[in-house]
Amino acid sequence: xxxxxxxxxxxxxxxxxxxxxxxxxxxxxxxxxxxxxxxxxxxxxxxxxxxxxxxxxxxxxxxxxxxxxxxxxxxxxxxxxxxxxxxxxxxxxxxxxxxxxxxxxxxxxxxxxxxxxxxxxxxxxxxxxxxxxxxxxxxxxxxxxxxxxxxxxxxxxxxxxxxxxxxxxxxxxxxxxxxxxxxxxxxxxxx
Numbered sequence: 001x002x003x004x005x006x007x008x009x010x011x012x013x014x015x016x017x018x019x020x021x022x023x024x025x026x027x028x029x030x031x032x033x034x035x036x037x038x039x040x041x042x043x044x045x046x047x048x049x050x051x052x053x054x055x056x057x058x059x060x061x062x063x064x065x066x067x068x069x070x071x072x073x074x075x076x077x078x079x080x081x082x083x084x085x086x087x088x089x090x091x092x093x094x095x096x097x098x099x100x101x102x103x104x105x106x107x108x109x110x111x112x113x114x115x116x117x118x119x120x121x122x123x124x125x126x127x128x129x130x131x132x133x134x135x136x137x138x139x140x141x142x143x144x145x146x147x148x149x150x151x152x153x154x155x156x157x158x159x160x161x162x163x164x165x166x167x168x169x170x171x172x173x174x175x176x177x178x179x180x181x182x183x184x185x186x187x188x189x190x191x
Contacts, residue, residue: 031056034185035133037076037155046091046139048076050155050185052132061124064101064108069162072097076137077154078144081188087152091139097131098162145191153187 035051052072054060064070074095080088098111102120110119110131121127145151 031060032157032159032183034155034157034183037153037185037187039153039187039189041142042136042138044142046078046142046144048078048093048137048139048153048155049134050074050076050137051134052128052157054128054132057125057128061108064099064124065103067101069098069100070159071162072099072132072157072159074135074137075156076139078139079152079154081150081152090144090151093137093139095135095137147191150188150190153189155185155187156183158182 031054033053033055035053037048037050040047040049052074060070072095076093076095077089078091080090082088095113097113100109101107102109105120107120107122108124108127110127112119112131119127119131121130
C-alpha cells in the first residue's frame with residue numbers, strides 16, 4: 001500500500017499557509033464595536049446616546065504601554081433625507097477623545113470633551129467602560145424635529161494614532177487600527 005507524503009509534494013506548506021490566512025481573517029475583525037445609538041429628549045435637548053466597545057483590549061493595552069497615543073473621533077449627523085435632492089443636514093456634532101498611558105503612575109489616561117480633568121485608571125477595561133461605554137452627543141433643541149417627517153441619524157467613528165495622516169494604516173499582528181476602528185451606523189426613523 002502506498003501512502004501519500006504531503007510534505008514532499010508541497011501540500012503541507014500550502015495547508016499551513018491557508019490555515020494561517022484563515023486565522024488572520026479572525027484577527028482582522030473589527031477592533032471597535034458600536035453600541036447602537038438611540039435618540040432621547042434630555043431636558044428639551046435632542047440627544048444621541050451610543051457607546052464604543054474595544055474588542056482587542058490586550059493588543060490595545062500593549063500598544064499604549066509601548067507609548068502609542070490614540071485618538072477616537074466620532075461624528076454624529078442628524079439629516080432629513082430627500083428622495084429628489086441632497087439630504088438636508090439639521091445638526092452635526094464631533095466627539096474627540098485621547099487615550100494614552102502614563103508610565104510614571106502606571107495608569108491609562110483618557111481625555112473627554114467637556115471634562116476638565118482626564119479619567120485615570122490602572123485597569124484599561126474599567127477606563128474604557130467609564131469613558132466610552134455611554135457617550136451622549138447633544139444635537140440641538142428637541143423642537144428641531146417635526147411630527148410625521150423622516151430623519152436619519154448617522155454615526156461615524158474612527159480611531160488612529162495621534163498625528164497620523166488621513167488614511168494611515170498600522171498593522172499590528174495582522175491587525176490594523178485604521179481598518180478595524182472605522183465604523184458607521186445609520187438609524188432611519190419617522191418622528
